[in-house]
Amino acid sequence: MSPLWNYGKIYCSKITKQFILNKFPKIERIVALEFNHIYYLNVLSQELTDKLDDEFTIEVVLFSANHIPGSSMFLFRGYMGTILHTGDFRFNRSMITDNPILFPNNEAIQIDELIFDNTYCDPMFNFPTADIVAQQMINIIENNIKKRVLIAMGALGKEAIVMEICKYFKTKIIVNQEKYNQLIASSTKNIDLFTTDKKGNWYYRSHREQILQQYIESGQQNFICINTDFLMQSHRDPDGINYMVPYSLHSNYLEMRTFVNSIKPAILKKLVIPYENFAEYRRKVRINPVKGFQGYLKRLKTNGESGYSTLIRECTDFTKISKNYTNWMTEPKFRGLMEKLGVQLEPDRKNRKRKVDQVMPKPTIKQCIRELEKQCIYSKKPEKVDSLDDISNRLKATNNNHYITKFLKKPQQSQEVERRDEDEEIFSIIQEYLHFHDDDA
Known part of the structure; x- marks a missing residue:
């Protein structure tokens, strides 16, 4: 997203809207929706309506994703069936017990397709x-009670943990002004537990490297730094300063399994695609035999199944798929709808950026001779030496310069006597040079 956003309306939660406006104040078409409320959206006009007035009006419902403030799960229900998109989310039991739209009477509605956050979709993440x-x-902190405490917990969304610590020790957390403004925009409860006054004993920043560099450069040593570990392991560094605690705003595997199994969708799709699967990465990466062997052992341990394949086998029910989904999720229907929406499926080749032909300087005689030396003198296979015409064509293609022919090709008969004599003189110099070296060889 950028300040020049012009791709239609943005539908999001109130907090997300405030975040967008704080960063891009000039974006206008943002519609804030309430959680756990059914809205009716016309797909063609992209406008909210009061009821299901035609075929292309669908129900849209937002649920809290328990990720960063404002994060939402989207439920779509209409002509194309029922689709639930979780986005990044951290599961908790209230998503089932306190959700009468998705789980009426504690039983899930029929879901054709569930697109879920599979960031930690592996049984090893618990x-x-x-x-x-x-x-x-x-x-x-109690084991280092006399030391200054630095807390580095990444992006927004982990303030609940920090506030529990504040309440326990009856103190405040120091944050920078940017973080404080974000907390205000996210309507954080107990905002009085945070302060920008740096005279306190607690300090909360997003990036561990910034905190450590600041304190090490100032010569301070009586402090500790607590950070959440993305590898989800608890440990303390040998320096006695860095402590790692395992926490994430994404669901662990058991939570993920509980959520998917409670819904029992007909189709389960992953939201996150590992970067190793992208062709750009696979072309550049080197083969790592150790990593490959570890993957082999892991497949042996899990009988060749990944966490994702296990969820598909045990937590989905394809017999529940609806007729609306099977009728609409076809290539002709999809293309027809995209045409009505004005969405271009194929890229416009006319809009591709083309390299501007660069005007290269005329090659000198020395450059021509040097190229001939590479081909004729220093070639390992002299029997396959290119002709002057071949060299001329290659130089033309490489340098994008048609003037090279005037140096390498034998000039044709022309009425311009002076120009012809000049070209013949250059050609004779090159021929004499090659003949001289051929004799030496």
Whole structure:
């Protein structure tokens, strides 16, 4: 997204709208939707309506994704069936018990397609919940009670853990002005627990490297730094300063399985595609035999199944798929709808950026001779030496310069006597040079 956004309306939560406007104040067409409320959206006009007035009006519902503030899950229901898109989310039981739209009477509605956050879709990821992590951090601080505490917990969304620590030790957390403004925009509860006054004993920043560099350069040593580890392992560095606690705003595998199994969708699709699967990465990466062998052992342990394939086998039911989904999710129907929406499926080749032909300078005689030396003198296979015409054509293609022919090709008869004599003189110099070296060889 950029300040020049012009691709239609943006439908999001109230907090997300505030975040967008804080960063891009000039974006106008942003519509804020409430959580757990059914809206009717006309797909063709992209406008909200009061009811299902035609075929292309669908139901849209937002649910809290329990990720960063304002993050949402989207439920779409209409002519194309029922689709639930989780986005990035961290599962909790309230998504089932306190959601009468998605789970009426604690039973899920029929879902044709579930697009879910599979960031940690592997049984090896079993990191704890926020309350357990908060207690781990409290224990670390109590063991270093006389030291200054630095907390580096990444992006927004982990303030609940920090606030639990503040309440336990009855203190405040120092944040920079940017973070404080983000907390205000996200309508964070207990905002009084945060301050921008740097005289306190607690310091909360997003990036661990910035905190450590600041304190190391100032010569301070009586401090510790607590950071959430993306590898989801608890450990302490040998320096006695860095502590890692396993926490994430994404669901662990058990939570993921509980959520998918409670919905039992007909089709399950991944949201996150590993970067190793992209062709750009695979062309550049070197083969790592150790990593490959570890993957082989892991496949042996799991009988060749990944976490994703296990969820498909045990937590989906294809017999529940609706007729609307099977009728509309076809190539002809899809293309027809895209044409009505004015969405271009194929790229316009006329809009491709073309390289502007660069005017290269005329090659000198020395450059011509040097090229001939490479081909005729230093070639390992003299029997396959290119002719002057071949060299001329290659130089033309390489340098994008048609003037090279005037140096290498034998000039044709012309009425311009002076021009002909000049070209013949250059040609004779090159021929004599090659003949001289051929004799030496």
